[in-house]
Amino acid sequence: MGKHTKTAGWGTPPEEALRVTVTGPIAAFDPSSTPGFTGDKDSGTALLSERGAVLADLQELLYANGRSGDHRSVLLVLQGMDTAGKGGIVRHVGGLVDPQGLTIRGFGKPTPEELSHDFLWRIHRALPPGGRIGIFDRSHYEDVLPVRVHNLIPKSEWEKRYEMINQFERDLVASGTTIIKCAMVVSKAEQKARLAERLERPDKHWKYNPGDIDERGFWDDYLEAYQAIFDRCDSDAAPWFLIPSDRKWFARLSICELLIHALKGLDLDWPKADFDVEAEKKRVAALTE
Amino acid sequence: MGKHTKTAGWGTPPEEALRVTVTGPIAAFDPSSTPGFTGDKDSGTALLSERGAVLADLQELLYANGRSGDHRSVLLVLQGMDTAGKGGIVRHVGGLVDPQGLTIRGFGKPTPEELSHDFLWRIHRALPPGGRIGIFDRSHYEDVLPVRVHNLIPKSEWEKRYEMINQFERDLVASGTTIIKCAMVVSKAEQKARLAERLERPDKHWKYNPGDIDERGFWDDYLEAYQAIFDRCDSDAAPWFLIPSDRKWFARLSICELLIHALKGLDLDWPKADFDVEAEKKRVAALTE
Helix, strand or coil, rough: CCCCCCCCCEEEHHHHHHHHHHHCCHHHCCCCCCCCCHHHHHHHHHHHHHHHHHHHHCCCCCCCHHHHHCCCEEEEEEECCCCCCCCHHHHHHHHHCCCHHHHEECCCCCCCCCCCCCCHHHHHCCCCCCEEEEECCCHHHHHCCHHCCCCCCCHHHHHHHHHHHHHHHHHHHCCEEEEEEEEEECCCCHHHHHHHHHHCCCCHHHCCCCCHHHHCCCCCHHHHHHHHHHHHHHHCCCCEEEEEEHHHHHHHHHHHHHHHHHHHHCCCCCCCCCCCCCHHHHHHCCCCC | CCCCCCCCEEEECCHHHHHHHHHHHHHHCCCCCCCCEECCCHHHHHHHHHHHHHHHHHHHHHHHHHHHHCEEEEEEEEEEECCCHHHHHHHCHHCCCCCHHHHECCEEEEEHHHHHHCHHHHHHHCCCCCCEEEEEECHHHHHHHHHHHHCCCEEEHHHHHHHHHHHHHHHHCCCEEEEEEEEEEHHHHHHHHHHHHHHHCCCHHHCCCCHHHHHCCCCCHHHHHHHHHHHHCCCCCEEEEECCCCHHHHHHHHHHHHHHHHHHHCCCCCCCCCCHHHHHHHHHHCCCC
16 A cells, blocks of 8 residues: 555545545445546546456466466455445456456355354355455455344454454465455435335346345444444455445446556566476477377 | 257357257367358357347346246356367356356366265366356366276276266256256367467466377377267257367357357246335335435
8 A cells, every 4th residue: 555656547546545544434425426536437437448458467367376376366355235236346347357267255144054153164265266356245244244233143242353353364464365345335315216226127126125124224333333344454454445336337447446456466477387488389389280 | 959049140050050969070070160150250259249248138137036046057068178268268258247147167187085075076066056157167077088088097987977977967957957068179280379379478378288288199089088978978958069169259159159048948037026016115215315
């Protein structure tokens, strides 16, 4: 962080402008803002397709290194209110790269087997192998978000989890995983509009969950629970970003840029051949067709 | 199979033209041919991008149904000589759809744990859940291809596997999986050119494996082993297709069409809401912003 590298279209690069230490508290955050970005929707959309190609090249580089024994990986953690667009990020940002290089995991309500283990058990099992970009659609932070809001376990228990999460993420980073944590924020007005659209269109009914309205009743409690993870689980090694998500194009562009920044930070080069290139060229030249 | 539905650009639709019962033996097959297709590279490339959108829509429909409890899935099995382009299919055909709806698995040399189980153990564990398109980059057929060519186990053992595979696939189909099996075929000349290119370009060195040249020495044995799986493991319920792969655009277009055909065969509709739509509309309308 802190390196002022110029990113096209951005006055302040997203890894700075969107960091929770810069955006200020979530309760006062404008989900329709575009912090750091100097363009409009058209230029943002055009930029995303251009930057998508950059992301795809970097992802191939990461994958190539993984195949050659490099254990490093990138983990994108997506959290956000219902309808914030986590699935859209998987589809439209994940969709920019070779699907072979992605490890996508969603974390819903824990299964009985998952509940019989500690809360990080299912997370460990879902981590991306070396060379991959992992995307978590929800994550271990669920265990201090709905779990805290609804007191699904005693406060004395969930209170301990922040430090357990920090320890877990420190270990992950130490073993070569670059972590990017994004909290996608929609306004109440936009959420209402998206819920209404899901009901209007029969091809979107499957995305509608009546429980989302019940959860909306806990809006302020969620803001408080989110603020707690930013206050207690943000670090330079495992930073949290606030992604304003009323404008889908901006959320996608931001997260694409955060991934590019993370991958560039690995300073990757094409892996060196572990065979004698000249000798192999001769072998191939001698092949009969 | 056998229904003559018109597929744009195709005189004979690929699910017929490329079926191993129609193409004739692999040893006489032309890997640079474009059976059934009436267009050229430009029209094929344009068609792929158009048909990609159709595939993406059908995949979303499958995913939506999976989320609503439908256990059906589609499994694309990719086999092929080295450099035939299996990875390119994952990237360029898999890349046409939402990566969330894909379950991609590669099968390399079995690990000691995998070897301690029967050969189908690792395959079972990798099957796509309901609502997903699974892509196998190599598969259980490895156990009757290199295993047979190199007699890694006694003939009396691998001989039994054809029927075990048939039984396994029958069970899979009965439980709701649509299976498409594609053998990608390159010519010896094209393979030589691709190997040479991997050596020329340092950004492709990681894809080069000196062992590929050794395997090339067993070309005719592989053709025989492939012909055996077509002769013994092709059925209407789990058909084998020969994909001519000297022209990458044609291989991609063909497999995209085969997936579309499989998904259309499921005759899917958007899942019905399991809640009272009108009541929910009222709840949403009453929400304060």
